[in-house]
Amino acid sequence: MPTVRGLPVGMKNRAIVWLLLAGFLAAVFGLFLYLRRPVEYRSEQFLMDTFVSIRVYGRDREKLREAVTAAFTEMRRIAELSNRFPPTGTAEHRTSDVCRINDMAGVGAVRVDQDVFSMLESARAFHDLTGGAFDVTVGPVMDLWGFGGKKPHVPKAGNIQDALALVDNARLILDRKERTAFLEKAGMSLDLGAVAKGYATERAVLALKRSGVEKALIDAGGNIRVLGKSAGNNPWRIGIKNPSREGDILAVLSLEDSAAVTSGDYYRYFESGGIRWHHIIDPRTGYPARGSRSVTVVAKDAGPADVLSTALFVLGPEKALETGKKLGVEVIIVTADGRLLYTLGIRNRLEVLDSARHRHDQG
Amino acid sequence: MTRADRYLIAGVLCAALLAAVLIVFRWQTGSGRTCAVIKIQGELAGIIELSDKRKTYEFRGKTGPVILEVAGKRIRMVEATCPDRICVMHGWIERAGESIVCVPNEISISITANGSAPLDAVTR
């Protein structure tokens, strides 16, 4: 048998063939992995008077795009149904269930969309659970202060008292069988500002899940909802702003499949007479709630997180921690006197960056 | 030793070098804060900011309690109940991409690359 360097020629060729085959397979495999590598898809839209950004991770860019489109469609739908600001006579006004309910205040019941009804029922539940600290019928008072408009100002005490008479959750009649809502007294009006964003965000996440997305982050003007983990298979890192210092991050949350919503006195307010008047009105007094500067609620569902962030802000720090614990959500509070409080359950996922002043609730 | 053997060894050494280069590439002594991510049995057990202050943390691994120590922006495993204590012998780690792993306890300590994007979003 002919040999080359001691090896039969035939066998040497076989070795080369083997190596080439292995190399080829490795290349094919590598190409396959490359085509299926994780991709990110981002998209933003202006909705509900704020900037909504959705970020998803997956392997098929086209499918991701479709999922995000579906999610935004859902959010837009909820936004249109719950918007109370379009002027009378416009098309937006006619399609908004909230506008229709407000128009028919004192007149009659209005049949509404299933999602709107769910929001109203949820709002009622939280009104009862928080002893009235949350009330969607606070519309007349909000209008007085003018936060939605161009010139917010401190209303006269007498006007506030009059408006408060129109704030009464018990007079929002909900009929489950007919799916109608009725504001009993003329002049009453609903404001779903603290409900709709969270609800819409949760619906968006459902749309993403239905489309097979497993990793996503929705940022609806500061309402954060994360699905799964981030691209590197780590929990999402969500910062909590320091109410006192511009741009400073106080703490970082590490979240998976959760929502984090913050209500604070530092992004919608005006100053008058040396006092800061912010937009989170206590429906029981008609004035901005004091005691907390920011309240962040972490929960599994963005809907309750949104509602509770407002409700617990109104309740003030101590009651907020207590109520949050009772309702099974985690709460992080920056009080008016600069303390950082949080419920025990969030301790493992909260990294306080400015460790100078804090104390945590042992609850 | 045949020629193919030599190629193999050369190839492995190159691969080792390449892997080392890639890993070093992922190391960033980022400005700002580095954090160590602690995972136990696959679940996130904690995130520890590597500060200058000396602090110890206790976690429960699969075979028993383990103690981590943070000091001078570094972290190490001080005590572990695993038989080999390889994790303890590893000593300090401080750069993004470095890890300490304790397989019997199913604990992994890894330092996240914090230079570029420490936060995914801010709730406000």
Add this chain to the structure above:
Amino acid sequence: MIDTRKLVFFSLLVAMGTTLHVVEGMIPNPFPLPGVKLGLANIVTVVAVYFYGLREGLAVTVARVFLGSLIGGMFLSPGFLLSLTGAVISTLVMSLLLHGAPGFSIKGVSVAGAITHNIGQLLAASLILRSSSIFYYLPFLLLAGTATGMITGHRLSILVARLEKTGIMCRHEG
């Protein structure tokens, strides 16, 4: 008709493999890396694959990992899973090289076996920990594997040559 000679030799291999596995496990690991072993137990695997083929090699490997872990007290522990994964993968690769790629000598096969053993262990560990951070150890393990592979490979080539010379065994043709 059972080949008695094969049965006896096979049992010897399993017994030796198990012993080596247990003894290896008792040697303290000087490096801060998980899974650095001398790879002595691999020797019996290579012998089995060389003289009998892949099936027997796998049988010897699995047997020595199981028995070795039972005796060593590590049965069903994560370390056992790592060992098993690494050993099986490395057996497959070594068999492929021994019978399918004749360009490699025993030394090369041993090196390949050692590094694939380590890589297999890393893969298993990353699955258990559900984290890819363990691949941080890869460069070191590749180097360590090359070194231990060369050492055992050298001994193996002498061993195999001696065994062939006695005429008791002859190389299995892939």
